[in-house]
Amino acid sequence: GAGVSQSPRYKVAKRGQDVALRCDPISGHVSLFWYQQALGQGPEFLTYFQNEAQLDKSGLPSDRFFAERPEGSVSTLKIQRTQQEDSAVYLCASSPEVNYGYTFGSGTRLTVV
Amino acid sequence: KNEVEQSPQNLTAQEGEFITINCSYSVGISALHWLQQHPGGGIVSLFMLSSGKKKHGRLIATINIQEKHSSLHITASHPRDSAVYICARLNTDKLIFGTGTRLQVFP
Numbered sequence: 001g002a003g004v005s006q007s008p009r010y011k012v013a014k015r016g017q018d019v020a021l022r023c024d025p026i027s028g029h030v031s032l033f034w035y036q037q038a039l040g041q042g043p044e045f046l047t048y049f050q051n052e053a054q055l056d057k058s059g060l061p062s063d064r065f066f067a068e069r070p071e072g073s074v075s076t077l078k079i080q081r082t083q084q085e086d087s088a089v090y091l092c093a094s095s096p097e098v099n100y101g102y103t104f105g106s107g108t109r110l111t112v113v
Numbered sequence: 114k115n116e117v118e119q120s121p122q123n124l125t126a127q128e129g130e131f132i133t134i135n136c137s138y139s140v141g142i143s144a145l146h147w148l149q150q151h152p153g154g155g156i157v158s159l160f161m162l163s164s165g166k167k168k169h170g171r172l173i174a175t176i177n178i179q180e181k182h183s184s185l186h187i188t189a190s191h192p193r194d195s196a197v198y199i200c201a202r203l204n205t206d207k208l209i210f211g212t213g214t215r216l217q218v219f220p
Contacts, residue, residue: 004155031206033207033208035208035210040212041212042117042199042201042210042211042212042213043156043199043208043210044210045207045208045209048206048207055206056205056206056207059207091155091156093156101158101161102146102158102208103158104148104155104156104157104158105155106155107155
């Protein structure tokens with residue numbers, strides 16, 4: 001597609017529920033990133049894929065967070081047993097290669113109640 | 114302490130004013146990014162620079178590698194420039210973001 005597409009745009013989850021957030025990067029973009037942005041804060045790195053390989057997951061805040069990109073295109077960020085502190089905007093970005101320039105999606109706003 | 118510091122945190126201006134947003138970082142970098150985020154909207158990459166100066170329309174970004182400092186300037190500001198401006202440094206494979214500068218330009 002023309003841009004990075006994320007779905008759903010908004011998600012309300014009850015505490016303890018599992019959620020799955022989808023990112024459709026620009027076709028052909030090798031690198032894919034997930035960021036978490038709390039209200040009033042800058043985005044914080046979660047994880048990075050190059051094609052289907054997850055090269056860096058150092059930013060995932062706990063083992064409840066899991067990301068995959070099985071075919072090197074679409075990626076899913078899964079959060080198990082959601083907690084209120086997981087409420088944030090989850091941003092996906094892709095780039096043709098590292099340090100080439102990034103295109104961000106509009107994000108998924110997750111609210112855990 | 115955040116590795117990337119921005120100032121000011123909030124900025125208001127009258128239409129037509131010259132705007133400067135500053136970014137300083139604490140470690141050496143390979144590249145610095147300036148990005149724009151509109152309320153409720155996605156993030157748009159404005160510039161990626163590793164030295165000198167870049168210009169795009171009314172936007173100018175400069176960087177001083179020795180002083181670990183970058184500035185984003187907006188000339189002839191307009192209300193549609195109202196957004197959060199974020200600088201981010203590249204750390205190997207990921208961006209480390211500043212907390213952003215919220216700019217409001219009034220007509």
